Amino acid sequence: MIAGRIRHTVAFTLAHAEGSAGERDFLEAAERLAAVPGVEAFELLAEVSPKNGYRFGISMEFGYNEHPDHLRFVQERWLSEVSDFLELDYAARY
Amino acid sequence: MIAGRIRHTVAFTLAHAEGSAGERDFLEAAERLAAVPGVEAFELLAEVSPKNGYRFGISMEFGYNEHPDHLRFVQERWLSEVSDFLELDYAARY
Numbered sequence: 735m736i737a738g739r740i741r742h743t744v745a746f747t748l749a750h751a752e753g754s755a756g757e758r759d760f761l762e763a764a765e766r767l768a769a770v771p772g773v774e775a776f777e778l779l780a781e782v783s784p785k786n787g788y789r790f791g792i793s794m795e796f797g798y799n800e801h802p803d804h805l806r807f808v809q810e811r812w813l814s815e816v817s818d819f820l821e822l823d824y825a826a827r828y
Numbered sequence: 829m830i831a832g833r834i835r836h837t838v839a840f841t842l843a844h845a846e847g848s849a850g851e852r853d854f855l856e857a858a859e860r861l862a863a864v865p866g867v868e869a870f871e872l873l874a875e876v877s878p879k880n881g882y883r884f885g886i887s888m889e890f891g892y893n894e895h896p897d898h899l900r901f902v903q904e905r906w907l908s909e910v911s912d913f914l915e916l917d918y919a920a921r922y
Contacts, residue, residue: 735871743837745916777829783917791918820914822839823877824885 737826739774741795745781745788746819752789760815763807764792770803772796788820831920833868835889839875839882840913846883854909857901858886864897866890882914 735741750756761778768776779791829835844850855872862870873885 735873740876741873743916777918778921779829779835779918780921781916782834782919783915785915788916790921791916793918820916821877821879822837822875822882822885822914822916824871824873824887825876827872827874827884 735795735824735826737828739795739797739825741775741793741824742821743791743793743824744819744821745786745791746816747787747789749815749817756815760811761790763811767792767794767804767807770801772799772801773804787818829889829918829920831922833889833891833919835869835887835918836915837885837887837918838913838915839880839885840910841881841883843909843911850909854905855884857905861886861888861898861901864895866893866895867898881912 748757748760750760765776765778767773774795776794777792779793781788781791842851842854844854859870859872861867868889870888871886873887875882875885
């Protein structure tokens with residue numbers, strides 16, 4: 735990946751039931767992060783390993799500063815609707 | 829990502845000391861996985877989040893079957909030289 739950027743990834747499970755309107759609404763809100771200035775390579779993914787319980791993943795790349803719209807999403811949606819998650823942030827090694 | 833493919837990711841920490849010859853040798857062996865038939869988008873990364881203790885990451889994409897060279901690397905190097913890890917496998921949601 736490009737030096738100076740962070741690939742911010744998070745695997746997560748929602749408090750909403752599978753297939754529910756709440757799940758759909760949360761995922762749609764998450765996808766709108768793709769439009770936040772500075773966010774690149776945004777992906778909303780299914781987490782499919784049988785070795786852990788996470789059901790979704792988000793991967794996005796940006797510089798070292800997070801945009802207020804991203805922080806707002808975390809405050810207004812993430813903290814109340816995500817039941818379990820793990821963040822991993824990657825950078826180029828060289 | 830492309831439907832029908834898995835993005836196999838693993839965050840890990842080595843049993844080898846930071847900057848040691850053992851660490852370097854392991855990482856070089858890991859990078860050779862990029863040449864395994866069927867492996868695409870291989871990346872060896874630094875894990876930089878202060879919220880977890882993992883130091884490295886590998887991301888690669890392939891179909892649903894793992895190549896024997898990949899399984900051999902897991903048997904011969906991974907199991908003895910990696911002290912902690914977490915696998916996350918991603919797929920397209922649609």
